[in-house]
Amino acid sequence: MRIPKRLVNDLISAKKIVALTGAGISAESGIPTFREAQTGLWSKYDPQDLATPQAFKKNPKLVWDWYSWRRELISKSHPNPGHYALVELEKQTQSFTLITQNIDNLHSKAGSKNIVELHGNIFRTKCSIENTLVNKWDQPRSSPPRCPNCRGYLRPDVVWFNENLDPKILQAAVKAAENCDVFLSIGTSSLVYPAANLPIIASHNDCTLIEINPSSTPITSLMDYVLKGASGIVLQKLMECIIQ
Numbered sequence: 703m704r705i706p707k708r709l710v711n712d713l714i715s716a717k718k719i720v721a722l723t724g725a726g727i728s729a730e731s732g733i734p735t736f737r738e739a740q741t742g743l744w745s746k747y748d749p750q751d752l753a754t755p756q757a758f759k760k761n762p763k764l765v766w767d768w769y770s771w772r773r774e775l776i777s778k779s780h781p782n783p784g785h786y787a788l789v790e791l792e793k794q795t796q797s798f799t800l801i802t803q804n805i806d807n808l809h810s811k812a813g814s815k816n817i818v819e820l821h822g823n824i825f826r827t828k829c830s831i832e833n834t835l836v837n838k839w840d841q842p843r844s845s846p847p848r849c850p851n852c853r854g855y856l857r858p859d860v861v862w863f864n865e866n867l868d869p870k871i872l873q874a875a876v877k878a879a880e881n882c883d884v885f886l887s888i889g890t891s892s893l894v895y896p897a898a899n900l901p902i903i904a905s906h907n908d909c910t911l912i913e914i915n916p917s918s919t920p921i922t923s924l925m926d927y928v929l930k931g932a933s934g935i936v937l938q939k940l941m942e943c944i945i946q
């Protein structure tokens with residue numbers, strides 16, 4: 703793959719860079735993307751039907767068990783060269799904001815610092831009634847376990863379809879998108895809102911938009927540069943061009 707020199711220069715001269723990541727950046731860590739077919743026991747379920755408050759209300763055990771399975775898979779996985787390239791890019795940049803839709807904690811595990819987690823984190827648990835974080839509970843084998851305070855069901859601290867994102871977190875993401883010189887959209891299908899709006903917000907500014915993805919997305923035509931390929935390979939190559 704050839705990386706355009708002008709793109710490299712834009713990244714080197716940028717004072718404020720935003721990277722928005724989606725499930726594709728973790729694909730090379732062995733974590734299936736959200737819209738990819740699920741594996742094993744879960745292959746008959748569509749994630750879009752499980753990641754909703756309605757699904758949890760109807761069948762809390764099914765949804766809890768799905769997240770337990772994913773948490774276990776994720777806890778065994780490691781950051782890949784794409785995650786590490788973004789750590790390097792942050793070190794090279796005056797102001798760098800990493801906005802992720804992923805709940806897998808891999809950016810943090812890789813060493814990224816300024817992370818905005820739009821859709822929460824699978825390693826945190828909250829009470830579905832009180833909406834408060836819970837660190838310890840009794841009967842760990844029950845599915846789902848109960849809140850030690852109100853006995854309501856516990857659930858993962860992630861944002862499901864039809865739920866509002868934390869307004870402060872969304873505001874931080876919007877502010878970063880409004881003010882950046884370069885916006886990278888990496889490994890996301892750009893189908894889910896409000897995350898999919900962030901590159902559009904950035905485009906109102908005179909910034910450079912870059913997409914890294916093996917496939918086209920609804921916002922590909924908005925981009926100044928489209929780097930087609932796996933993010934681990936493309937980002938590593940990009941960093942080699944920046945550092946040399």
Ligand code: BJW
Nearest residue numbers: 724725726735736737803863864889890891894895932933
């Ligand atoms: C690679 C690669 C490699 C592969 N390298 N790339 C109609 C129009 C507009 C909006 C709506 C609408 N109807 C409903 C809505 C709102 C809804 C929405 O956007 N729905 C769309 C599906 C249309 N949004 C919401 O509900 C949000 N809340 C909200 O809007 O609140 C207001 C409201 C309140 C009440 C009622 C209605 C609205 C909340 C969205 C929360 C999303 N949550 C999830 C689950 C998180 C927990 C979990 O993971 O279980 O977040 S859904 C899921 O999608 C997950 C992801 O973060 C998110 C984005 O997916 P992502 O990351 O893009 O993954 P994929 O799988 O889609 O794509 C992977 C990409 O990687 C692909 O492009 C591949 O090509 C690529 N790839 N290998 C690089 N190696």
